[in-house]
Amino acid sequence: MVAQIIDGKALAARLRDQVRTEVEHFKRSTGRPIGLATVLVGDDPASEVYVNSKRKLSRETGIQDHHRRLPANATQEQVAQTLDELANDPAVSGILLQLPLPAHLDAKALIDRIPWNKDVDGLTTTSAGRLARNIEGLIPCTPAGVMSLLEDEGVQLQGAHAVVVGRSDLVGKPLAQLLLQKNATVTIAHSKTKDLAATTHQAQILIAAAGVPHLIGAEHIAPGTVVIDVGIHRTPEGLIGDVDFNAAQGKASRITPVPGGVGPMTIAELLRNTLKAAWLQS
Known part of the structure; x- marks a missing residue:
């Protein structure tokens, strides 16, 4: 027996095409754009590669890019303030805090500042609870x-x-x-x-x-x-x-x-x- 290869690249490309079509439908229906905010703290090379890939593909599907970059020595309060600003920005539909964070930051506390309906990573306590209770949310x-x-x-x-x-x-x-x-x-x-x-x-x-x-x-x-x-x-x-x-x-x-x-x-x-x-x- 030789296993059949499951092609994630092909399915992902089809899903991105669907998203591109549905983003246009959303814009026509609501008159509003869709925006994704990525927050990168520090200069970890792997995280930078991941964030850049996410930003590139989001732009290709018609989603606006709201990127924030903070230095590695950013304080808990500075990161929290950035997340709060994005949470209150109506142009931002989703917020992604790239992990891992520098060791001096409390990642769980920062993630929980993201409103559950903007939590596109599905990592807040509220998102976890909604999934556990099988209530609609972001997975x-x-x-x-x-x-x-x-x-x-x-x-x-x-x-x-x-x-x-x-x-x-x-x-x-x-x-x-x-x-x-x-x-x-x-x-x-x-x-x-x-x-x-x-x-x-x-x-x-x-x-x-x-x-x-x-x-x-x-x-x-x-x-x-x-x-x-x-x-x-x-x-x-x-x-x-x-x-x-x-x-x-x-x-x-x-x-x-x-x-x-x-x-x-x-x-x-x-x-x-x-x-x-x-x-x-x-």
Whole structure:
């Protein structure tokens, strides 16, 4: 068996085309533009690359770019003031505070200053609560991207056993909730799980989001499993994921590559969240 590759780049391109069309519809219907504010604190090279990519693709879909950059030594009060200004700006539909922040800043407190209906990363306490209660809101982008990939592939979720390896607030926990909402049976494992292979071997759908390079090998995967790799790590040999792709290809039925799998979907879902936020505010 050689696994079928799930092409996240192709689906992300289709979703961005849809967003572009719907942004134009929003403008015609409301007479208002849509704006995304990205806030970058410091000079982390990886964060700068991510933010620039988000800004470029948002402009290409007709979303206005409201970028704010603050120095690495910005105080908690200075970052909070910037977020408050954006929250009160009617031209800003969505606010994204790029993580990680410099160590002296309280990221959770700053994220919670973002109004839930502008929280396009879906990370505020209110957004998390709305997701937990299955109330309409803005869903974290990477879990939303994973769900879109599974839906586009026609993967049966109802009654399926999904194992999520990873328990972060950003991916693992919200993804488990989204899978439960689709009536999957969900197990959450992580890097400290005893006999991880025994747990993951039960999965029909295996999602690796622990942030550990090549944590998942062939011994973790039952034949025919759908494998989604959320991890991304820079190595001298290039980008790799949480899954040993070469080893997994002989066991999985379908698998996302790194790069080109979940990564492009995260930005596509950010743009969809920005559009949704604009409608929520209108």
